[in-house]
Amino acid sequence: MTTILPMATNKSTPGPSDASHLNSELQLVSSLAKLQELEKKIHELRQFMPDGLLEPLVPIANPDKATLNNQVAETPQILRASLDETARARVSDVQRFQSLWRDPELKSVWESVESRIKESNGQMIQPSGKWDRDYDVLLKDLADKENSKTEERQREEEEAERAQVLSVEGGWQKVLGQFVQRGVPGVRVAEEQDGNSLAVALIRAGAVFLVRGVVPEPGAPISEWEVSSKTGNRVLTKLEIAMLDCLGSRSRKWDLAFLLDMISSYGDIKSTPCVKCNRRTDDGAQLPTLRHLRQNQQFTEGEARTYTFDALHSSCA
Template sequence: MSTIPNASAPAAGSIVPKAEEKLSATQGGPQAGNGNTPQINWDSEIQLVSSLAKLQELERQIHVLRQSVPDGVLEPLVPISNSKASPLKAVAESPSLLREELNQTARNKLSNIENFQSTWRGPELQPIWARVEARIKESNGQLLQPTGIWEMDYDVLLQELLKAEKTKEEESQREEEDVERAKAQSSEGEWETVVERFVQRNIPGVRVVKGQKAFSLGVALAKAGMILLVEGMKDPDVSGVSEWQVSAKTPPGRSPTKLENSIMDCLNTRSRKWDLAFLLDMISSYADIKSTPCAKCTRLTNNGAQLPTIRRVQPIQPPQEEQRTFAFDALHSDCA
């Protein structure tokens, strides 16, 4: 095909100059430090590496965007100029279709540049640009990386640092949990203190009574129409209860419902099985199960008409004195 779109049509040429202007505009950099720059801990190694990774990604995007003009926007013309073009790059069937392809390609490239500019000047990068400018000023205008070459892949380094940080946090959490477990299992009467504190909170729709057996209690969920039995398992190596198990109390001749079984499964596969306070908070999260929507899909029932019976503990704040409570998100099994 040798026909070219006529000059009266809104061809790609009317869009290309805009793309060129926007691409060249990014080279000047944003105006940093406008007084609203958020405070950042620049002594943190993770923060520094994360910032470098963002700058490195910006440079990678710049190299891609440099191909937008003119090669990128003229991509539909490749089959015409290249006789060895791939079959996937078929020549447009008519001048009007070719014109539309040119316009659409130019619009896509322009959108990519606008997205890049939005990131470049966005609030997430403002403190980074402010930091860069401050460091350049401190060095009397000397470039911070005179070679112009990245010495390492900072995104990979960031992932390694985050993995190490997560491992450190998990180890610290395990140590903290070991201390809590030792305290909870230090005496046989400790569990009764936990129950008394829970009862004093007077949670609506939840009633707790001590059972007839040692280390046992019943928890009634009035709105849910359920009574749960909680029993402590003893271990010869500890003074207190080593683990708490839950079962459903049902009227004679009736088996637990599907809802009750789902709740039991979740309760008995929980973490911190030694922690009665954790268990009581988890049980109380089912008090309004018939009106509590799923935290993920925000619906009360899923496509299978099932209520959100899964409970996932929310990130908790450091304990205040002796009163530590746990909050849980409700989830459907297919949303967990």
């Protein structure tokens, strides 16, 4: 396989930010994987003329080469439509190639190569003519390792936060008191008689949830919070089932503040639009019952956290 050397795109010298952009091993492998993909696409583009564009004519000239996906056109109109469709598909392939070539991640690669060409007065070490590694495979391995490190770090941070919350004087009752003091419109919370459960009513949504603290052993603190619907013998509606499914799949099941804010986000569900399609109901007339924690929320150290959630249709997730 021939290794492609990029053409110089401009006469500027890459700055410090471009050099540092290529210092990360993950970034280097990602760039190499994209270069490998570019080369593969270049070989594909070489087949566009005449083979690619004239593919619908092949079974006409040689019926033995007809396939299920490329049969002899029965009429001139069908042949014309097939040629038009093939041309559009090839143009789309060229556009995807151009998009990959102009990828911002590769900009620093082109500039780095150009800088080395200038430094060597146009003399570059010639490649061997083949790739030594499949960089898309190597990139996946590195990305998986990076994700594992990130997940481990998040678990450690969450465990430390959990320990800190459990050690706060007043425990979950303090969290409950802070939530009640905020006076969230349309939300009512009351403690149950067992001392480890809460009833959370969403007035506008017409739903009441039972939040029960799980105690792993007598005398131990609550380890997590379970949510069910407090409906008595009434059959649950599809809306209630969808909300319970989302609440049950949440992260931070030990965090009562997180759960109360998540339940509260359903308070205006009948009038809240989906953040993705900006519609109240989707094509199936379903409300946005999914809740995703809004990213990049800022919390002040020492103060009670308030979580914000985005509403999504299941079809938009």
